[in-house]
Amino acid sequence: MLRSVVVLFAVAMTSFSTGFAQVAVHVTPPDVNGTRTLQEQTATAAIRDYLEAWQSFKTALEQNRIDVLDQDFIGTEKDKLIQTIQEQDAAGIRTTYQDRVHDIQIVFYSPDGLSLELTDNAEYDVQVLDHSKSVGTQRVRTRYIVVMTPAETRWRVRVFEAVNE
């Protein structure tokens, strides 16, 4: 089952490379803590939607646009990102996030099927721009814990938190 998930994201890699820089996406077989069987379609949809959420996140923080978050973020996480964008806007800052590597694993699927949790060992470049002038760029490697919940037609990110390990 998961072999096909990896294949799917090999395809995803190609499509993401048409944007800015190439993004390497690796999906590790799930280590699901729960009794509910994780179907292949569910896993692929959640990971696809998570990667699309990264695109929204990047656009939102680069252009200080709140509206692009609507499709992919929900709840407190959306509120936190909105707050960040408002803080950036007030300070005349923009930040560009260029993701390079995602190493994703689904680690929890709730018994009722209403939430799913994944980890992402992500590598990305962050650039800080103050009134369009770059003040610094840094490559970051960190692990994100992501909680997603299903909406009408897609999975949305409810928690997006880098953890210290």
Next chain:
Amino acid sequence: MRFVVLLAVLAVASMDNALAQVDSLGFPRTVQAGSAFSVQFEGNGQGTLYIVGPGQVLKRDVRLGETTYFSASSLCNAGHYLAVLSAGSSSSKGEFDVLPASKPADVSFLAKPSRLPVGLRNGITGAVYVFDGYHNLIASPMPVQFELANPSGGTQTRSTVTRYGAAWTEFDSTPQQGVDKFLARIGDITSSRIVRQVPGDPCGLKMSATQAGEKLHLVTEPVRDCSGNSVPDGTIVTFTQTYRGAQSTVDVPLKRGIAEVEMPSHAGATISVASGVVLGNQIQWER
């Protein structure tokens, strides 16, 4: 002499350890969400400090060579942060993590379903996510206790530990109908949900027939599920009479636990009773 060398080694080791606790800019490697901290930047003159992360952004003018204080509410959102200090034409960078507060303050408790039949194996499920006071997911393992208490005082308990901030459990629904309280407890924090357990399908459905004048009076025994709970009034019971190839059916709702009806009396008729997919007994009427 050996003691002095040992002391020197320990002193160097502790200094390395202290250096490992701060990044190149002087930020602590980790800061607890919502806690105050301070940083002293090297050099002299003025600079601009940028702290950026998905959860929060700060921009602040700082004086180099002096201690810069960050109040308790400065950084509340857990995550990985990049710090950039820009002074004149040069800039220096550092990274640090804001960690969730260690004490849980909120639990997101998803319990399903809110209503189910009695006696269902693993029919009740619950999942929790544990958050601190700033709604940061606490990823470190935390003990969680789940309880399912029924009105008669019986309690089922399960203990587990969160993994990546999440934990789950499942319980059998009890044999007794009623309103159960489903509770998740993490430290001092509790969250509860109501689970209504209703009788299952009828079990051992049985009727009897008596002559009532020209008619046949059919009545069920009190209808109960397999655990002995009374099936609720309003549940439909179907009486079917087959006579000389013709079939007549009457649907009757349960009233006070029983269903009764009068049908034409035909010697040689076959009468059966059912409720939903549950079949009861069959009577061959010979009078």
